[in-house]
Amino acid sequence: MRLDYLTIFPDYLAPLELSLPGRAVASGLLDLQVHDLRRWTHDRHRTVDDTPYGGGAGMVMRPEPWGEAFDDLGIEGATVVVPTPSGRPLTQALARELAARERLVFCCGRYEGIDQRVVEHAASRTEVLEVSLGDYVLNGGEAAALVVTEAVVRLLPGFMGNAASLVEESHEAGLLEYPGYTKPATWRGLEVPPVLLSGDHGRIAAWRHEQALTRTAERRPDLLHASAAPGEWAIEPAT
Ligand code: ADE
DSSP states (O other): OEEEEEESOGGGGGGGGSHHHHHHHHTTSOEEEEEEGGGGOOSTTOOOEEOOTTOOSSOEEOHHHHHHHHHHHOOTTSEEEEEEEEEEEOOHHHHHHHHTOSEEEEEOOOTTOBOTHHHHHHHTTSEEEEEESSSSOOSSSHHHHHHHHHHHHTTSTTTSSOHHHHHHSTTTTSSOOOOOOOSOSEETTEEOOGGGGSOOHHHHHHHHHHHHHHHHHHHOHHHHTOOSOOGGGOBOOOO
């Protein structure tokens, strides 16, 4: 999979070289490139933003550097991912969809966002997804791009050592994960649930499932009624 990042803060994305994506790059599974958006500016101050038409607070990112970056990098056939609080909520299902793509181009906006024509233009050339981490506002898309990357990359075939841990974990089954325990069996007066020491795999599986259900009902009842794949969020490429 190829991953491109367009940002005015390339250093913010340095963690991509560590941890999970770093390992995937080393193993040849990922081709990962971070690009400084200011490379596609032409004025002395390398300006990327301007005041909003119609007035209001803050600055909006000008479209030209994005357009030139798209031209140079070539976005055709890629999925352009634009982190924004107005986007489609990131879920495990969306991470799975993105993990099936050959190439993602992350557009990390700052200030009050990117001129909306950038999304419109990109969508005339290829698939575009505006993605939100949740109902809160970050200062820019970089942290969100890191989160999306980690959620996606760990799903790539051949990436995780233990494929079973992917199947059992939170959200893959639409439920929160059951609690985990390891040695010692007694710690500071707290015992591991005895069923886990029973060796009875049927009882253990039933207990874990019940724990997952109870936790989900208590903490995230919305998940028990959630429907999959909100297709209206996708912006299809023009054909
Ligand atoms: N950029 C700013 N806030 C964001 C959010 N909540 N999700 C994704 N990108 C963002």
